[in-house]
Amino acid sequence: MNEASSGDTLLFLTDEQLRQGIEAMFFAYRGFTSAPDQILEGMDYGRAHHRALHFIARVPGMNVKRLLEILGVTKQSLNRVLRTLIEDGLVDSRVGTSDKRERHLFLTEKGRELEARLSDAQRRQMRSAYRQAGPDAVAGFRQVLEAMIEPQVRATYASLREGQG
């Protein structure tokens, strides 16, 4: 609500509107993570494992550096998670063919099973929300979310969509 007091058309930018959006985002994110969290509790895994599984499933054969960029954590942090997934036989780490320094990550059958369970639960939750809100709302939802992604991260996000959009 800066210059141009054009009243009506900018009402969606009032502080109160923004605050409601902020709170909706806070509560919705809890709902967003709750289904996979419930599956994971009791297992020795957490949200971090879920994220790793998700993106390895999404881009099979991706190397560690790429996964680090996507997740936005340090390699020490990722390594703790990745190690247990490899030890437990959910993830397969293969030496690169062209560049042997790299490790390429794949899900094993066991890994695919867990990832599928988690994804199904999360999609079910998401599908329900989408269905309630309808297609036009979903389009707007996506537009706002994409505008919220930080510029440095946007390239990473976009690259995930290429080739499988």
Place this chain on the structure above:
Amino acid sequence: MNEASSGDTLLFLTDEQLRQGIEAMFFAYRGFTSAPDQILEGMDYGRAHHRALHFIARVPGMNVKRLLEILGVTKQSLNRVLRTLIEDGLVDSRVGTSDKRERHLFLTEKGRELEARLSDAQRRQMRSAYRQAGPDAVAGFRQVLEAMIEPQVRATYASLREGQG
């Protein structure tokens, strides 16, 4: 928009669409929290302190039980945060008048200052996204988010909007 396999109109519910939404949510949430996080880093506070300040600012005089419900954490977890905020003179905890077991929480001047800094930063971020996406998208965004909030939490969310919608 419920069942009724009307083909085209349900394309927004495909697994691929849902997965994109899930990933957008993941990356967007990082953008959502980044501005306040940057302000807090270096201070002795974290995201949990921000959340407490936010809701105390939102509902001045609220008691601890209510705040616990909103935040969805254990009292031990909240207490650690709340104690430092009180000790540092950002939050004022007053014994209830009608029921003296309760403590009513208020921001001090100092607390209001920090909360305002954090809120301003987060609203700036949100406003930018809203502006890019436009009012119709924002309406859809809100609809989907609200549908994502878990039923048990929805009452809490709704009660925040009453009286100040």
Place this chain on the structure above:
DNA sequence: ATGTTAAGTCAGCCTTGTTGACATTCCAAG
């Protein structure tokens, strides 16, 4: 031969969540 990159590891720290146990204070019902 040298420098850089990818990956992994060890050690230690912080925040923020969790349980469980327990004390205090106060309201309300018997």
Place this chain on the structure above:
DNA sequence: CTTGGAATGTCAACAAGGCTGACTTAACAT
């Protein structure tokens, strides 16, 4: 008035998952 239950606070211990710093190994690239 006593007693049970509710609201709050606190201690201790623990776990997940972030972080930094330092260092190794292997492989690529010049």
